[in-house]
Amino acid sequence: MNQVLSSSPSPDLVEYSTVLLRLYEAARYNTVHAFQREAMILISEMLPFDRGWWGRSTVHGQVHRVHCSYLHDLPEDVPQRLNLSDPDNLVAVRTTQSPDRALYFGPQDWDQQPSTAALAAHMGIEQALCIARFDGPAGHVSFISIARRTSTPAFTTRESQLLELLMPHLSAALDLCCVAQMASLRHGGRQAMLTTDASGWVHVAESGVGELLRSEWSGWSGPQLPAPLVEQIAANRTIFLGRHLHAQTLWSGEHVLVTLRPRESRDLLTRQECAVAEAFSSGRSYKEVARELMMAPATVRHHLRAVYLKLGVTDKAMLARSMGASSSAG
Incomplete structure (x- = not known):
């Protein structure tokens, strides 16, 4: 017993x-x-x-x-x-x-x-x-x-x-x-997250971080982030856009949360262009988009012309496919 x-x-x-x-x-x-x-x-x-x-x-x-x-x-x-x-x-x-x-x-x-x-x-x-x-x-x-x-x-x-x-x-x-904070920021798709500091030393990283970083900097092995990302953090810039990589930073106290994902065509769009493209590709008319975003119809058309040129699309159906594919990946 x-x-x-x-x-x-x-x-x-x-x-x-x-x-x-x-x-x-x-x-x-x-x-x-x-x-x-x-x-x-x-x-x-x-x-x-x-x-x-x-x-x-x-x-x-x-x-x-x-x-x-x-x-x-x-x-x-x-x-x-x-x-x-x-x-x-x-x-x-x-x-x-x-x-x-x-x-x-x-x-x-x-x-x-x-x-x-x-x-x-x-x-x-x-x-x-x-x-x-x-x-x-x-x-x-x-x-x-x-x-x-x-x-x-x-x-x-x-x-x-x-x-x-x-x-x-x-x-x-x-x-x-x-x-837990990285998980709360996740929006799905192919992305990986890490936490670092003002000097770019990696503290916690998900398994896909190395692959994504090496897609932009083939020789990277850590433990410090590549110099362009360290410079972005030091300058307190939110977005890094490379040839193959998109990186977004968020400060939490003195820790920095970094979200990495492959670069997409929509990353070339400004915030207003992206909002117009998303609204228009979802089926809304020029006037509905203008009313929803509080813009003049002529401004909506101006932004759409820029969107079509940057994304290489020629009609609304192609725009919808491009924005839909980008959304599912991001």
Whole structure:
């Protein structure tokens, strides 16, 4: 007969289980930025802190670079200050040297490195628990730092252990949130999606991403996006139109969601031309299209002439087939 060792879990286990359930629930139904905000609040219920920093970074040799961050009650320029002080930043070096370990930092640690001490003073903190986790072979790192403005109460060994237990779930839940938000943007057809950051480092990608990127850049292998897409993201442009590829970007906090699909003839149309073509190809007359889109009939005819020329069609039936094929593919 099996022996029942315990009929009721400890309060700590119940609280931990509850936080995990709420964490994954939040990941399924929020944008990335909103999820990170809610997740930090959930962590603070188990592990009280005043300020926090949750981000992704890359490590190449001795150089650490933060690419996207969620800042909890911290100055917005903290990531830039860390990048400028790297590779001397004590926290970045030690946490990546001891991954998956929550390390304690206090004034005695800050004072070992002037730039680290200056950053801690700018953040307005006296102590912190920091942990880093390598997400894959490409050098991607997830990190979380939780801090208190005063030296008391000091972070405990139990709190350090809790952060170590939570960290893998926080990384997994963030990826789940990225996937869920990508799924909410899907419109069907042959497309693939990925999440990246302002520097173009790919964090989460669907299986078709590589094939679509290589249709435009045959030698691409990652983990950073091709330079033209990185430039598009840096310039905050929404649409990239290549010889074979259409890419659309959407910012969510400091994460960037990118939708890739093969280029279509309709991608050459302006927004107004596309609206006119869709309405006219669905069977409406010039006057009905004009009334629906609040345009003059002459404007509708002008747009249709441009549409016919760009799509290489000569009548309404060909237009309908072209717009229908494009819609089903996109």
